[in-house]
Amino acid sequence: MSKHFEDARYYLGRAVEHAKEGVKEELEPVEQRVRDIVGDEEEPEPSRVDAIMADLKELEQRAEGEAREAVASAREKLDNYRGRGESADADGE
Structure with missing residues (x-):
């Protein structure tokens, strides 16, 4: 049953x-x-303006990261140059 x-x-x-x-x-x-x-x-679906704003925000963040890397690389190169310049001056004296 x-x-x-x-x-x-x-x-x-x-x-x-x-x-x-x-x-x-x-x-x-x-x-x-x-x-x-x-x-x-x-x-509502995200408007075209919202999509563009999101893309711009992403680009801004990426550009900021690349700028930080470029500055860090430039500082490192400058420090290396200064370090070699000082040691070359010391060796030459």
């Missing part, structure tokens, strides 16, 4: 899922009309 209840439970679950999908499908046009009247829109 429990097998019958298990089968009934399974088919009842499937029926609920199908009913839920059917109600959702039937109410979509109504939901859209209400949104049009009320003006409540769904989550």
Whole structure:
């Protein structure tokens, strides 16, 4: 007898899922009309300006990182040059 209840439970679950999908499908046009009247829109996609702003922010961060690397490299080269210049002056004297 429990097998019958298990089968009934399974088919009842499937029926609920199908009913839920059917109600959702039937109410979509109504939901859209209400949104049009009320003006409540769904989550908007990022605008073109927002996308450009995000790209510019990324470029800014990348440029900042590259500038820091360039400054560090220049400092290192300058320190190396100064170090060699001082040792060359000491050797020459």
